Amino acid sequence: MVVIRKKTVGKQTYYYIEHSFRENGKVEKKEKYLGKTLPPNIEEVKQEFISQIYRDKWFFLFERIKEEYSAQEKSTPPSAKEKEFENFAIKFTYNTNRIEGSTLTFRETSLLLEKGITPNAKPMRDVKEAEAHRKVFYDLLNSKKELSLDVILYFHKKLFEDTKKDIAGKIRQHQVTIAGSKFMPSFPAEIYPLLMDFFKWYHKNRDKMHTVELAALVHLKLVTIHPFADGNGRISRLMMNFVLNKHGFPMLNISYEKRAGYYGALERSQTKREDSIFLQWFFKRYLKEHIGYLKKKK
Numbered sequence: 597m598v599v600i601r602k603k604t605v606g607k608q609t610y611y612y613i614e615h616s617f618r619e620n621g622k623v624e625k626k627e628k629y630l631g632k633t634l635p636p637n638i639e640e641v642k643q644e645f646i647s648q649i650y651r652d653k654w655f656f657l658f659e660r661i662k663e664e665y666s667a668q669e670k671s672t673p674p675s676a677k678e679k680e681f682e683n684f685a686i687k688f689t690y691n692t693n694r695i696e697g698s699t700l701t702f703r704e705t706s707l708l709l710e711k712g713i714t715p716n717a718k719p720m721r722d723v724k725e726a727e728a729h730r731k732v733f734y735d736l737l738n739s740k741k742e743l744s745l746d747v748i749l750y751f752h753k754k755l756f757e758d759t760k761k762d763i764a765g766k767i768r769q770h771q772v773t774i775a776g777s778k779f780m781p782s783f784p785a786e787i788y789p790l791l792m793d794f795f796k797w798y799h800k801n802r803d804k805m806h807t808v809e810l811a812a813l814v815h816l817k818l819v820t821i822h823p824f825a826d827g828n829g830r831i832s833r834l835m836m837n838f839v840l841n842k843h844g845f846p847m848l849n850i851s852y853e854k855r856a857g858y859y860g861a862l863e864r865s866q867t868k869r870e871d872s873i874f875l876q877w878f879f880k881r882y883l884k885e886h887i888g889y890l891k892k893k894k
Contacts, residue, residue, distance in 0.1 A: 664889040694852040779866040781822035811839040812878040
């Protein structure tokens with residue numbers, strides 16, 4: 597968390613910016629002296645301060661991951677690359693839908709998407725949404741379009757047009773709550789203005805911000821706005837991987853088994869209005885998921 601601290605020595609006050617984070621079970625702190633008065637552009641100063649910490653701690657590792665990932669992509673035969681991509685699509689579809697309550701097991705999802713074998717005694721809605729998600733995933737990553745409201749609405753419609761036609765591709769007009777969460781999503785009247793602010797932010801930062809940070813914040817900001825009656829997590833994770841893939845980074849599968857940490861980081865970021873909480877979780881998860889690329893680097 598980034599906070600402003602002031603220290604008083606005699607009659608003089610000095611201002612510092614401070615960021616605390618947990619590392620190996622201990623709380624670490626970074627700070628920077630601001631001066632005897634707060635700068636007028638304090639929000640920009642805070643953003644640059646946290647970005648510098650991220651650059652020093654994470655981004656060089658992510659660049660190495662991208663470099664090795666790109667090298668392996670170039671040396672992998674097309675058929676093997678296609679198989680790896682299909683494996684990721686199945687794993688990603690299973691986990692993202694399971695997080696949202698799908699009853700399909702990984703094996704059932706795999707047999708359904710690879711061989712067209714429909715599981716017995718499972719809701720047809722779960723089957724159709726798994727098939728729709730895999731198709732949307734491929735269509736989205738093959739799309740040449742830039743992230744926009746039309747893109748999000750279109751792919752949300754494709755996700756749910758066979759199972760929840762009444763909400764598919766439609767911004768919600770009613771208030772919703774999130775089971776088990778202290779966070780209250782945006783009121784309906786706030787959604788369009790928040791989405792417009794989101795896309796302004798995205799277009800301003802898409803070429804300035806590191807891709808992994810951008811992808812994490814796209815996910816966090818979209819799921820926080822919560823524009824749909826259902827499917828906000830799925831759409832947010834799809835757009836996260838859209839950003840990563842578009843810039844040549846390996847994508848991220850957020851595992852159902854790791855959902856407790858994921859939910860916790862999201863909720864703390866949302867209730868405290870502090871992006872860095874989720875970013876720290878995301879960066880650690882991304883590095884752990886792709887640490888193999890660093891080990892192969894000579």
